Amino acid sequence: MKEIRVGVLGYGLMGKVHSHAYRVIPVIYDDHALNFTLELACLCGRSREAVSKRAASFGFKSYETDWRAMVDRDDIDVFDNCGPDSVHVEPTIRAAESGKHVVCEKPLALTTDDAYRMLEAVKKAGVKHLCGFHLRFLPAIQLARRLLDKGALGRVLHVRAAFLEDPVANTDLFARHRPGPPVSGTIGDLGSHAIDLLRFLIGEPEAVAALTRDVVQSEEVSIDDVFVAIVAFKNGVIGTLEASKFAIGRRSSLELQIYGEKGSMMFDLASLNYLRVHMAESGPQDLDIEGTRHINVTDPTHPYAKYWWGAGHGLGWGDAFVNELFHFVSCVVDGTDISPLGATFEDGYKAVVITDALARSARSRKEVSITY
Numbered sequence: 001m002k003e004i005r006v007g008v009l010g011y012g013l014m015g016k017v018h019s020h021a022y023r024v025i026p027v028i029y030d031d032h033a034l035n036f037t038l039e040l041a042c043l044c045g046r047s048r049e050a051v052s053k054r055a056a057s058f059g060f061k062s063y064e065t066d067w068r069a070m071v072d073r074d075d076i077d078v079f080d081n082c083g084p085d086s087v088h089v090e091p092t093i094r095a096a097e098s099g100k101h102v103v104c105e106k107p108l109a110l111t112t113d114d115a116y117r118m119l120e121a122v123k124k125a126g127v128k129h130l131c132g133f134h135l136r137f138l139p140a141i142q143l144a145r146r147l148l149d150k151g152a153l154g155r156v157l158h159v160r161a162a163f164l165e166d167p168v169a170n171t172d173l174f175a176r177h178r179p180g181p182p183v184s185g186t187i188g189d190l191g192s193h194a195i196d197l198l199r200f201l202i203g204e205p206e207a208v209a210a211l212t213r214d215v216v217q218s219e220e221v222s223i224d225d226v227f228v229a230i231v232a233f234k235n236g237v238i239g240t241l242e243a244s245k246f247a248i249g250r251r252s253s254l255e256l257q258i259y260g261e262k263g264s265m266m267f268d269l270a271s272l273n274y275l276r277v278h279m280a281e282s283g284p285q286d287l288d289i290e291g292t293r294h295i296n297v298t299d300p301t302h303p304y305a306k307y308w309w310g311a312g313h314g315l316g317w318g319d320a321f322v323n324e325l326f327h328f329v330s331c332v333v334d335g336t337d338i339s340p341l342g343a344t345f346e347d348g349y350k351a352v353v354i355t356d357a358l359a360r361s362a363r364s365r366k367e368v369s370i371t372y
């Protein structure tokens with residue numbers, strides 16, 4: 001059994017979620033697929049008092065207060081960056097250069113140049129890399145991809161994606177309008193998740209056009225709080241894409257609708273154990289039973305479900321991170337590819353190119369082509 005030693009930067013929301021995932025991977029995947037052990041080797045923060053407390057409660061063996069000290073250590077195999085957007089680039093590049101396999105939360109970087117530098121660094125270092133688009137690892141999303149790969153909907157014609165959040169769900173909403181380190185707006189924060197899922201399920205976008213609205217009026221910092229966009233894909237699919245942090249009543253809802261020649265599919269993050277599938281010719285016509293199936297993806301036949309609680313006992317949002325990081329560590333141990341199931345830094349870079357194109361389109365009020 002190979003031991004993988006993990007160093008995590010940050011103990012905020014994502015630091016907590018990733019640390020929890022590494023802890024429970026051996027519990028969930030126990031006698032099924034596990035050929036490694038995990039050690040929570042080091043947690044990094046800036047305040048000694050706070051990080052030492054968190055390191056103890058999360059179960060880390062040690063902590064550091066300077067990310068340079070952590071990424072330079074030789075007792076860490078995986079560096080997992082759960083820091084804010086502005087702290088993604090330099091620690092991740094340095095970790096890759098020192099031979100660590102790297103995980104970095106989305107958005108990979110705040111600029112296309114920085115995202116490209118990160119991609120080049122991991123390629124040059126020859127390390128495994130994963131960008132934190134964990135929604136790919138929800139069983140319903142994997143079922144959707146499987147059905148699309150099998151051509152269940154026929155030729156896909158039209159997609160709609162909307163990631164809607166309520167101001168109540170966003171404690172940082174007003175903070176991000178105050179001067180400080182740069183952060184992404186709604187396009188980069190929520191839109192990037194929808195973009196990755198559309199690339200995962202539908203294909204590469206060719207061009208986008210967007211409009212944004214800055215709801216919080218701040219004289220110092222202007223950030224998009226709402227955006228709507230249209231997307232043309234290279235394979236001829238057309239779609240709409242939108243996200244809002246001011247969708248009152250929608251705490252966290254990512255809705256995907258995919259319409260093809262033979263049927264349609266619908267997914268909503270707010271109801272993540274279900275994929276709704278409608279086939280135009282699903283029953284004998286004379287019985288008139290054409291309708292939408294609400295497929296509960298907890299049956300053991302569905303992706304990842306056999307490792308979890310059993311049929312009918314649903315997964316939660318955080319459980320997708322367990323599946324995602326299990327996939328990542330398995331690829332590190334087995335030497336297999338993160339892609340196409342997982343999002344690599346190449347996917348992270350492409351998402352940044354698309355979010356940048358959306359922002360440029362909103363500024364210029366013109367359509368922007370996507371070139372990687």
Ligand SMILES: NC(=O)c1ccc[n+]([C@@H]2O[C@H](COP(=O)([O-])OP(=O)(O)OC[C@H]3O[C@@H](n4cnc5c(N)ncnc54)[C@H](O)[C@@H]3O)[C@@H](O)[C@H]2O)c1
Pocket residue numbers: 009010011012013014015044045046066067082083084085087105106107132133134189
């Ligand atoms: N995949 C998802 O669904 C998802 C959800 C939320 C956030 N995110 C992404 O995860 C990242 C982190 O978000 P969060 O909500 O956890 O943020 P957070 O503010 O809750 O946590 C950030 C952590 O980084 C630490 N930190 C900041 N600067 C540091 C430095 N220089 N050195 C060491 N530690 C430092 C902070 O102390 C804090 O512990 C962001 O890039 C965000 O976009 C992803």
